[in-house]
Amino acid sequence: MAPSIAVLATALAALSTTVIASNVWTVNCAPLTIQRSDPILSLGTDSSHVHAAVGSTAFSRDMNGINGAADSTGTTCDKFTDHSSYWSPALYQITDSGAFQLLEFTGMNAYYQNYTCSYNADAPGYCQGVRDAQAPPAGLRMIAGDSKRRSYDDDDLWQVAILMEAGNSGEVHGMPETLDGGRISGHARFPSCWDGVHLDSDDHRSHVSYPDPTLHGDTQGGMCPSSHPHAMINIGAQFGFNLAGITDPSKLVWSNGDMSGYGFHADFYMGWTDRDALTASFSNCFDNNNCPWRSFGSPTGTDPNPKKLLPDAPPPWENLGAFGPLPALPGNNPVTDVLRIRGRRAF
Template identity: 60%
Template sequence: MAPTLLSITTLLSLSVIHAVASSVWTLNCAPLLQARLDPIKQPGVWPSSHVHAVVGSTAFAQHMIGVSSGKATTCDKATDHSNYWSPTLYHMRSDGQYDLLPFTGMVAYYQNYTCSHSSMNPGYCPSTPRDAQAFPPGLRMLAGDSDRRTLNKTDQWQQAILLESGNNGEVYGMPPRLDGSRISGHVRFPSCWDGKNLDSPDHKSHMAYPDPVLHGDTQGGMCPLSHPVALLNIGAEFGWSLNGITDPGSLVFANGDTTGYGFHADFFMGWENPTALQDSFANCMTNDNCPWRKFGSPTGMDPNPISQTPDVLPPLENIGLSGPVGKLPGNNAVFKGHSKRYARGV
């Protein structure tokens, strides 16, 4: 028997009643530029130490103070005028030159998995709702360490950095095999804040990961007493096309890192409406059926990431966009050591 109008209405009502808020949704960002700029570690400086692959606000430049702004964003959430960047990737050719690999952009998973420190019930976050806050305006932070070439799996800052070729699983360090199509660098930004500082001299000390003693890890859990304020968690994946490359030993990041352990990423807060960002999790039913996907879309339809031109173009430098270069920009030395590679969790 065909359902009546009443029964359809009843079913729809029940589906809304039993829907649950989503704890994660995705952000997709097209490339903005690749350049030797780093407004967090080397503000006001050009050129910075190595080439970065950048997505997000068109305001990205060597001079960025306070809250990021910009005429547009490369991200599919129109009100996200944040910037995200990581070292870009080169292929070492047999003739001693370097090919800049095509940067494909970034996908990020915004997650409400962290809760603030509680002395009343230490170690156990309520399943819902978590009390993670949106990022305070002007927050800057980074994940990873550009100088690292080894792995200490007990260090959360190192646990938060992984790489993956194709869909073959995340690993610590450069993947032992490449599928020839794609490679991505994954970072989990810290989600616990000291509640006071928007930055710190090392760009890390004002942030922390959830306390592993209190059942936390790099993806969520209870914050430590030293950094008691829970913020939303960002897991970001920066991608490159491999153009048929299958030898992991021929890859080097712009900072000279061949191990993959020195991969890192930066975040400069620029969400135009932090309150709406925080409310987005309560208003989403699932990641695929979420009003937030259309937030700020001029047409009301699901938006797409769009490449943009920076508001202020950086000075010209040959970083390999039009052909191979004879050395890494900045003359960064290529690390020649060998490091054992570990699958995630091994």
């Protein structure tokens, strides 16, 4: 007897999932540590402000070199071959007495996207269906955002790449007007174009770039400029914090003293242990749920989960506010309570 139309439809749907690759999948990471360290901007010494970090257990103020992040005993991320380090400012509550209470860091989710293509003078436009993004080079270090920023320019992709979201209310530039859902997250879209030579630069940004806006590029993809012709996988990281019942955004301040939200930033230190598998992941991932074990393997043959770990080297002890409010932000960062441009929606 011939199969029914319903049976044929089911079979075709099942077949399609085996041939359609995904352009997006996620890395989910549990918290690793909160400490005043930043091995990109403050190598070997105290950072100017407190950071919340996930990923490689090698994270420390002395982490350095091409394998600085990769050479670790583990990772807090669910992709067990991702020994990269990701970090952002920590978040504080300003109490009624003017003290500073550290808020709970809940971890990070990162969207890995295949939306960028290398520069090609003969094929202008938005990649025209050709996306050749590669894994970042081993040991690459880069920063999205600017800790000193307190205003917003919609024409600057480095600023457009920084957003915030309260609950699931939608991304905005700057501190949200209202706090919903009991949590807030800072979002950073990292540059996805590389000069092909340098793993870092003096200003920690000249060696990388966002796709060229004149070639229909933006912070999430497009064609790379001729100055940075090599396309990398785009990484959009979201760092989450528990609001602990706070509903007034004027009670929040990032550890760098920023209340505007425009000074949020994030750092990435490449530490994936298998670059080839990372580059091939978009061919091997048929949807986000099938991606972890299929593309990267798993010690148990099942999808791994993020897990809390401790750094391989404990940081120097410092009271960062976990045990009660502090009279000043660690590092004595002044609070800049500037007039905010609120509610600017992301496009």
